[in-house]
Amino acid sequence: MQKNDHQIRDYSAVLEAKYGAHGTSERAKFDEEAYAFYTSQILLETRKEAKLTQAELANNNITD
Helix, strand or coil: CCCCCCCCCCHHHHHHHHHCCCCCHHHHHHHHHHHHHHHHHHHHHHHHHCCCCHHHHHHCCCCC
8 A cells, every 4th residue: 555755746747747748548548537437426416406306307398
């Protein structure tokens, strides 16, 4: 397990070192997966706040 040395990092550099620079296919794949996870967490929290099950959300016809 990696220990935290409590040093401030340039997280852009960390991501670049691990997943490649912006514009590379590896970085694009990471960015896409990260955005999908982020979006799913927002949907999950919103669904729970609305007290809806997944089935209720799927069957709900939302209109403006």
